[in-house]
Amino acid sequence: DAKTTQPNSMESNEEEPVHLPCNHSTISGTDYIHWYRQLPSQGPEYVIHGLTSNVNNRMASLAIAEDRKSSTLILHRATLRDAAVYYCILRDVRDDKIIFGKGTRLHILP
Amino acid sequence: KAGVTQTPRYLIKTRGQQVTLSCSPISGHRSVSWYQQTPGQGLQFLFEYFSETQRNKGNFPGRFSGRQFSNSRSEMNVSTLELGDSALYLCASSPLPGMGTDTQYFGPGTRLTVL
Numbered sequence: 314d315a316k317t318t319q320p321n322s323m324e325s326n327e328e329e330p331v332h333l334p335c336n337h338s339t340i341s342g343t344d345y346i347h348w349y350r351q352l353p354s355q356g357p358e359y360v361i362h363g364l365t366s367n368v369n370n371r372m373a374s375l376a377i378a379e380d381r382k383s384s385t386l387i388l389h390r391a392t393l394r395d396a397a398v399y400y401c402i403l404r405d406v407r408d409d410k411i412i413f414g415k416g417t418r419l420h421i422l423p
Numbered sequence: 424k425a426g427v428t429q430t431p432r433y434l435i436k437t438r439g440q441q442v443t444l445s446c447s448p449i450s451g452h453r454s455v456s457w458y459q460q461t462p463g464q465g466l467q468f469l470f471e472y473f474s475e476t477q478r479n480k481g482n483f484p485g486r487f488s489g490r491q492f493s494n495s496r497s498e499m500n501v502s503t504l505e506l507g508d509s510a511l512y513l514c515a516s517s518p519l520p521g522m523g524t525d526t527q528y529f530g531p532g533t534r535l536t537v538l
Contacts, residue, residue, distance in 0.1 A: 356427075356513050356529030357466070400466075411456070411515075411527060413466035 317401045322418040325391050333386040333417055335401030340381050344403040347411070348375065348386045352397045357413075360386065360399070396421045425450065427516050427530035435536045441502040444533045448495050448516030454478075455497040456527065457489060460511040469512075472497055473520040501535075509537045 318336040325331040337346065347362040361368055361375045363384075368375040374387040388395055400416040428447045436442050448455050456479075457469040468481040472491035489499040495516075501508055511534050515527040 356515070356532050358529065359526040362526075411458075411466075411468060413458075413468075415465055 317403060317414050319401050319417045324420045324422060326422050327393060328390055331388040331391045333399050336383045337403055338382045340403055343406045345406060346384050347402045347404050349400045350397040391421050393421050427514055427528050429514050429530040429533050431533060433534045436504050437538050438504055440504050443498055443500045444512055446497045446514030449528055452516035452518050453495050454517045454520040455491055456515045457499050458513040460513060478520055504537045506537050510535060
């Protein structure tokens, strides 16, 4: 399974944008890039996913490098409720299995 | 639409015992996956079921097993419990299997403590 590399932790101020990086240099053509987050004492929740083009939804934006070897999750205006562990995951289009890495623990400073 | 539900939420067992955890997927979802989360190993995939058949399996010993019923509800069983089995066990459901673009919806988990 293709692997991802994320920083262990990041900090951001409330109401400022947050850019969470992810490296996936061994990504294959059938791998989708997914982001999930896990709030304290909860199960993971889906944030966003994409293949090649940048994606936007009500929660976040996903910027994918042209060579697809890296991507960035963008939270446009962080709130205290965005403090969580964010997981960048590669999922083969034929597979339901999710291989989680260590993720990035995001701290939001008031 | 109700989310994924898991029962029980908390469980305490002793070494050598066995335990059964239950997961009810979102209505209409037919694929159920199980994960184990521990502080040391993080989130690890256990297995996935669809149409009462196991489609995928992670690297866990045979003491970990599961099944799925015709109504898509799933159970996982751990026999001969060890201290290292203490973890949060998460269940996730999605509409269909083999669709890596589908969102997986996670339940709140069952916290198992083995004494």
